[in-house]
Each structure stands twice: as structure tokens, then as C-alpha cells.
Amino acid sequence: MPEGHSVHRIARQFRLHFVGNRVSASSPQGRFAAGAAEIDGHVMTDARAVGKQMFLEFDHGRWLRVHLGMYGAWDFAGDITADATVLAANGRMGQTNQKGTPEQGGAGERSGAAERSGAGEHSGAAERSGPVDAAGEDSLHSIGAPRVARLRMAEQEKLGATADTFPPGPVGAVRVRLLTHDTVADLRGPTACEVLSPEEVQAVIARLGPDPLVDPGKRSEDRFVAVVRKKPTPIGLLLMDQSVVSGIGNVYRAELLFRARLNPHTPGRDVPEETVRALWRDWSKLLKLGVQHGQMMTMDGLGAKQKAAALAHRDDRHWVYHRAGLPCRVCGTPVAVEMAAGRKLYWCPNDQT
Structure with missing residues (x-):
């Protein structure tokens, strides 16, 4: 999607x-x-x-x-x-x-x-x-x-x-x-x-969560934080809920959670506020990069050769997405995969504890 x-x-x-x-x-x-x-x-x-x-x-x-x-x-x-x-x-x-x-x-x-x-x-x-x-x-x-x-x-x-x-x-x-x-x-x-x-358009938009490119200010960040922090739903499901936050799909969900070193099963209300705010800010960053480059580039801090490889091949562009059974790029633990919100969720059982 x-x-x-x-x-x-x-x-x-x-x-x-x-x-x-x-x-x-x-x-x-x-x-x-x-x-x-x-x-x-x-x-x-x-x-x-x-x-x-x-x-x-x-x-x-x-x-x-x-x-x-x-x-x-x-x-x-x-x-x-x-x-x-x-x-x-x-x-x-x-x-x-x-x-x-x-x-x-x-x-x-x-x-x-x-x-x-x-x-x-x-x-x-x-x-x-x-x-x-x-x-x-x-x-x-x-x-x-x-x-x-x-x-x-x-x-x-x-x-x-x-x-x-x-x-x-x-x-x-x-x-x-x-x-x-x-x-x-x-x-x-x-x-x-x-x-x-x-x-009718406004009614549709009112049902959607904030989009960082449409609502880039602190009010949208606060809205996202407030909704997540009151929910018992796992954060891995909340990020896919378009009434919580707009635009995140399967790739960005997995990558955002890994970048935050966050267990996808953690209830939203148990995620520290500073971590939820960091998720919003990271989503804002990745969304802008995606619009700029036309691709979901979620790895940063790469050397010149690594960046060239990531831009050339999707398999070298993500931390955990589509890497089930392959070693985590950070710790070497096999990347796990499970179904969540009807889609495959990839995550590292060691780094995302």
C-alpha cells in the first residue's frame, strides 16, 4: 500500500x-x-x-x-x-x-x-x-x-x-x-x-490523525502524544491506525519502531512521553526525506559506499523491514516477523526489548 x-x-x-x-x-x-x-x-x-x-x-x-x-x-x-x-x-x-x-x-x-x-x-x-x-x-x-x-x-x-x-x-x-x-x-x-x-471533505480529514507535512507544528505533536499515551493498544498497531497518525504504513512502522529501539508490543500508554515525541519527530524527518527522494530511505549515518548501496538497492535501505530471519544490522539477532494489523511486522527481539 x-x-x-x-x-x-x-x-x-x-x-x-x-x-x-x-x-x-x-x-x-x-x-x-x-x-x-x-x-x-x-x-x-x-x-x-x-x-x-x-x-x-x-x-x-x-x-x-x-x-x-x-x-x-x-x-x-x-x-x-x-x-x-x-x-x-x-x-x-x-x-x-x-x-x-x-x-x-x-x-x-x-x-x-x-x-x-x-x-x-x-x-x-x-x-x-x-x-x-x-x-x-x-x-x-x-x-x-x-x-x-x-x-x-x-x-x-x-x-x-x-x-x-x-x-x-x-x-x-x-x-x-x-x-x-x-x-x-x-x-x-x-x-x-x-x-x-x-x-464532507472536512469530515473525512477530521477523522484522520495529524500529518507532519500538513500540520507541522507542536500542536500536532501534542495531539499525537496525547492519543498514544492514553491507549492500551500496542504501539505497533497504533502507528498503523490512520486516526492516530496519518501516512504511516508497513515499511515506516517497522523502521520507526526499530530506530526508536521500541518493542512493538508495548502499550501506547506505557511508552515514555519523550519516546512518543521522538517517534513523531522521526516520522516527520522520514516523511520529508521520502517526499524529497521518492523512496523510503530509513537508514542514516551511513558512509559513502553504504549510502550508495542503499540508494541503489531497496534491500540495503532498511534496518529490519523485509529482513525476516536475516541478522539484525546492529546486534546480529535474526529479525523476527509476525502479523500485526493484518500486515507483516518485522522487528529485532534483542534491540527492541
Whole structure:
């Protein structure tokens, strides 16, 4: 499932390529025909992410809410330029647990989203380069994509094929297609896709825990601490509860707990306040890095060679995630795995006591 950094990146692509433009909306699959008709022909005025949920505003006061869930992904295509921190050749932009989808019609389910040169939320030239990840999460590609670039956005981000015509035909079960004069976005497989009023949007957001990129101040930290410290629920479950904190998924949960050397079974109310505050601040740090680099880089303090290896290979990027049975990078104890909140939880029984 895409975690918070991915959804923030997708919202950023919409701000760059759709906000301020009149949008044609349709539902090639047919399941969202009524919703598409509500926003068809209107100008997109805002794009926001809160945790794992994204909200697209239109000029008549209606919002498109999308939750990608386990299998959802956005495919972008058109006259776009590429954020060099996220692109890699020949692949799909999909979830961590998906290895790819069959190609259809030659182009497959690959399409593109990227950022115009000089725009966006870059913080310097260092963000615009990186080694090509074997999983396609980073790239040294120069900024400036072909006339019709194709890229998929969800958990991983990969540049796919180019096309000779625009817009390209829908591929697969496209729930909703958003089209401007030079960019198209196709949504497949979301858990939620609905048109809401401003009041309904606020009701959804009110049910979500704080997101450090949306609410970066101390009030959000205090809110997170207060909720965690009154709960008997294990901290390993609380971090996955989107009403407690927004955006944390399976990878970040395991890594945050290890970085805090915190036993995932500890009840929230028994976690020292300073540790809970440190968790919030670490989540803020990792989320910003994820948005910046387009990948979940959770190991720090690495030497030059170690960092290069971590950027190049996902297996070298995390402390415990996806390392069941392998030696802990700190103490050598085999990393344990168990089911928690319906997902695999990885942790070190020695360091996280």
C-alpha cells in the first residue's frame, strides 16, 4: 500500500500539471460515470494530500477524494517533464508488493507523471540526481521528458514507454480519467474514489490523525502524544491506525519502531512521553526525506559506499523491514516477523526489548 510520502508526491504532480487547468473527466471503466460527470469541464483549483488520502478541488466547490488502498495507482501521460529523483526506465509505478502488470496494447499499464523543470518543491541540485535503483525508485535521468512520457505513480515510481499520440487510449480498468490539453491521469484500482462537498471533505480529514507535512507544528505533536499515551493498544498497531497518525504504513512502522529501539508490543500508554515525541519527530524527518527522494530511505549515518548501496538497492535501505530471519544490522539477532494489523511486522527481539 502506498505510504504517506507517495501520496504527497502524487498530489504535487497534480499541482504542477492540473491545477489551474480545465479538466475533462470520464470513466472509461464505467463505474465512476456519475462522479466523473460532476467534475467534467471544471477547472482544478487545488490538490492536497493528508496521509494516504488525496483531495482534488474544482472551481464549483466539489472535491475528488481518492484513497489508493492496496492496489490503486495513478498513470500520467503527456507533455510533461521529469523529476530526476524519481524516474527510471522500463517499469511501472506501482505498489511495493506488486512486481508488475502484463503489457496490453504494447504500452502496458505504464504511464507518466513528472514535474516541470524549475518547478515543484525541490530543495537543491542534490535532490535532482541519484543512482538508478534496481527496483526503479531513483534515477540519473536528466530533466526533460519526451512529448508523451508515461509514468506510473503509487508506491514505486518508474518511467515507462513513450507514445506517438495524445491522449493515449485507456489501458485496463480505468476508474476515472482526468484530461487537460496536454496531460492525462488515469486511476486504476482505488479503495475509494468519490466526489464530495467541502463539508464532507472536512469530515473525512477530521477523522484522520495529524500529518507532519500538513500540520507541522507542536500542536500536532501534542495531539499525537496525547492519543498514544492514553491507549492500551500496542504501539505497533497504533502507528498503523490512520486516526492516530496519518501516512504511516508497513515499511515506516517497522523502521520507526526499530530506530526508536521500541518493542512493538508495548502499550501506547506505557511508552515514555519523550519516546512518543521522538517517534513523531522521526516520522516527520522520514516523511520529508521520502517526499524529497521518492523512496523510503530509513537508514542514516551511513558512509559513502553504504549510502550508495542503499540508494541503489531497496534491500540495503532498511534496518529490519523485509529482513525476516536475516541478522539484525546492529546486534546480529535474526529479525523476527509476525502479523500485526493484518500486515507483516518485522522487528529485532534483542534491540527492541
